[in-house]
Amino acid sequence: MSITRSISRLQAMPVQQIIEQYGSPLYLYDGDKMIAQYKQLNAAFGGLKLKVKYALKANNNINVLRLLLHQGSGLDAVSIQEVQLGLKAGFAPSAILFTPNSVSFEEIVEAVDLGVQVNIDNISLLEQFGHKYGNAVPCCIRINPHIVAGGTAHIQTGHIDSKFGISIHQLRHVLRIVAKENIRVNGLHMHTGSDILDSGVFIRAAELLFDAAGQFPDLEFLDFGSGFKVAYKEDDVVTDVEELGKVITERFQAFCSEYGRELELWFEPGKFLVSESGYLLVKVNVIKQTTATVFVGVDSGQNHLIRPMFYDAYHHIINLSNPQGTPRIYTVVGYICETDTFALDRKLNEVREGDILAILNAGAYGYTMSNNYNSRPRPAEVMMLEGKAHLVRRRETLEDIMRNMTDI
Ligand SMILES: *Cc1c(COP(=O)(O)O)cnc(C)c1O
Numbered sequence: 323m324s325i326t327r328s329i330s331r332l333q334a335m336p337v338q339q340i341i342e343q344y345g346s347p348l349y350l351y352d353g354d355k356m357i358a359q360y361k362q363l364n365a366a367f368g369g370l371k372l373k374v375k376y377a378l379k380a381n382n383n384i385n386v387l388r389l390l391l392h393q394g395s396g397l398d399a400v401s402i403q404e405v406q407l408g409l410k411a412g413f414a415p416s417a418i419l420f421t422p423n424s425v426s427f428e429e430i431v432e433a434v435d436l437g438v439q440v441n442i443d444n445i446s447l448l449e450q451f452g453h454k455y456g457n458a459v460p461c462c463i464r465i466n467p468h469i470v471a472g473g474t475a476h477i478q479t480g481h482i483d484s485k486f487g488i489s490i491h492q493l494r495h496v497l498r499i500v501a502k503e504n505i506r507v508n509g510l511h512m513h514t515g516s517d518i519l520d521s522g523v524f525i526r527a528a529e530l531l532f533d534a535a536g537q538f539p540d541l542e543f544l545d546f547g548s549g550f551k552v553a554y555k556e557d558d559v560v561t562d563v564e565e566l567g568k569v570i571t572e573r574f575q576a577f578c579s580e581y582g583r584e585l586e587l588w589f590e591p592g593k594f595l596v597s598e599s600g601y602l603l604v605k606v607n608v609i610k611q612t613t614a615t616v617f618v619g620v621d622s623g624q625n626h627l628i629r630p631m632f633y634d635a636y637h638h639i640i641n642l643s644n645p646q647g648t649p650r651i652y653t654v655v656g657y658i659c660e661t662d663t664f665a666l667d668r669k670l671n672e673v674r675e676g677d678i679l680a681i682l683n684a685g686a687y688g689y690t691m692s693n694n695y696n697s698r699p700r701p702a703e704v705m706m707l708e709g710k711a712h713l714v715r716r717r718e719t720l721e722d723i724m725r726n727m728t729d730i
Contacts, residue, residue, distance in 0.1 A: 323355070323598050325556045325638050328682055331355060332601055337642055340711050341678055344702050346605040347622040349689050351381075351714070353389055353707040355599040356685075360393045363550075363591065366567030370574055371586040375419050377548060378404050380592030380686035381600070383703055385714040387411035390595065398590035402429050405438055419545070419590070421464065421511070423486055427451075434459050441511050441545075443487050445495060452503025462509030462545065465490055465534060469514050469527040487512065490530055497537055507538045513547025513590065521562075521569040524549070528570070532577045543586035544574075550594035554636050554683050561594070593686040600685020602627050602701070603642075606677045607657065615653045618673050620664070623656020625695045627681060627688050630664050638682040639665050647672030654679070658696050689715075694723050 323331075331352055341348060363374060375398040376390045382404065387397070388411050396417035397408040402425075408418050415437030422429065423443055427450045433440050434455070442448045443464040451461055466487030488496060500507055514527050528546065535541055550561045570587070578584045604620040611617075629635040639654055641647065649669045656662035664681060673679070692700050699718030704711050 323553065325553055325682065328553075328598050328638075329640055329680075332640075332642075332680055332682075333645075335706055336711070337603065337678065337680075340704055341603060341605075343711075344704055344713060345717060346603060346678065347620075347626060347701040348603045349684060349701050349703040349715075350601045350603055351383075351386065351596075351685055351703065351705040352599040352601075353385075353705045356386065356389055356596055357393055359595045359599070360390060360395060362563060363589070363594065364394075366563045367571060367587065368567075369571045371584060373543065373586050373588045374595075375417075375545070375588055375590045376595055377590045377592035378408065379690055381596045381688070382407060382690050383705075383714050384411050385705055385712070386596060387413070389705075389707075391417075398592075399438070401425075402432050405433055405436060409436065419462070419588070421513075421590070439509070441509070445488060445492065445499070448488070448496065448499055448505070449503070452499055452505040455505075457504045457506040460506040460508035460540070460542075462511050462543075463496060463507055464488060464511045464513070465493075465531060467512050467514065467527045467530040469523065469530070490534065493534055493537070500538075506540050508540055508542045509545055509588070510535055510538065510541065511545040511547065511588075513545075514549055521566045524566060525569060525573060528573065535577070535581060541581070541583075541585055543588050545588035545590065546570075548589060548591045548594070550589075550591050552593055552597050552683070555638065563594075595686075597683045597686035600683065600688055602681040602684035602688060604679050604681065606673055606675050606679060609673060609675055615667075616650070618652045618654045618670070618679070620654065620656060620679060622701070623658035623696075623698070624660060624662035625656070625658055625698050626692050626701055627664070627684055628691050628693075629687055631660075631662055632691075637664065637684070639668060639670060640680050640682070641671045641673050641677055642680050643677035644671045644674065658698070660695075694718075697723055699723060 375396040377398040379400050397413055398419050399405045400422055405420055418438040420433040420438050421441040441462040441464050464487040467490050510531055553560050574587055604622040607621050608619040624631045650672055651667055652670050654665040702717035703715035705714045
């Protein structure tokens with residue numbers, strides 16, 4: 323979806339009314355758009371046994387989880403708490419893949435006890451897993467193919483210094499352990515990074531996985547992680563899902579006939595399913611003219627949406643209250659005692675104190691990365707579904723922040 327399209331979907335919502343009812347700042351989600359994204363992905367891989375495992379670290383609201391569950395999605399969970407949340411949302415244990423990094427073996431055992439599919443990402447845990455379970459419990463192995471996709475250094479996971487996965491160069495060692503402990507490896511996994519722009523990168527990494535797959539006779543699925551890129555800027559190149567679907571379907575079918583069995587193809591999109599469906603609505607507290615710039619100070623900050631500061635991520639912003647205003651250049655900042663700049667030298671329709679701004683692409687890694695710094699409560703979350711607004715998470719209060727504090 324383009325930024326323009328994302329803006330027009332927002333403008334079709336009764337935003338003013340929602341802000342009046344639920345207050346500001348506010349996370350607003352377009353539930354229908356999430357469903358449409360899920361359907362688009364499934365349609366693109368229609369010729370394969372595709373399983374979508376939504377990466378819930380992107381947005382863990384239980385209503386988002388249920389919406390996708392209803393569409394037939396599974397989950398990719400990276401902590402035992404995410405596994406438990408998925409189970410509470412109603413997912414079958416078998417629909418959940420547990421892909422943790424640097425967790426204790428105890429946490430792996432907990433996941434096995436809950437009946438979810440475990441994805442092992444280091445040799446030490448693989449040995450312990452084999453020692454305890456032999457071939458009684460299948461596992462998936464996370465491979466680092468060392469294929470570096472686009473994006474910034476923060477979100478690349480395939481490079482040589484990465485802590486994620488077992489290096490493809492350690493395959494011999496993996497095979498030794500698997501043979502010795504009689505481990506039933508039912509899946510191979512890779513997740514190369516967050517931005518994959520063309521099917522060529524995907525295929526290059528996939529070839530390594532296909533190669534490795536030949537040495538594991540018990541496979542039921544190959545999991546290609548995520549990397550689907552969505553538009554954050556107007557002219558961003560995004561993953562062409564239909565083109566990717568065509569190229570991968572053909573190659574995957576050829577692989578399966580070579581392998582001798584039709585395997586499932588898994589993907590774990592986070593951003594693709596929920597990023598563009600989310601907007602962070604904020605109110606302008608002050609306009610501050612300095613010698614260097616005009617600051618727009620809003621009633622939110624890095625405590626609610628940290629991506630601009632943490633990853634230097636661009637998030638498009640529009641002034642909902644003054645769509646016809648003369649465009650001017652602003653620096654949009656938060657109210658946190660840190661340099662929490664949402665946008666530098668950004669052209670916005672003239673901004674006045676009290677105006678409502680919308681920060682786009684806030685559906686993924688927005689609320690889930692939020693915090694209580696400066697003792698600020700987190701915003702409420704509202705989901706639009708078939709033209710109706712639903713409160714899906716209440717605004718926090720000071721009581722929430724103090725809940726676990728105890729007196730000496
Ligand atoms: C975060 C993550 C994803 C989702 O990545 P997106 O860029 O949000 O699509 C998928 N798989 C794993 C293992 C992850 O850690």
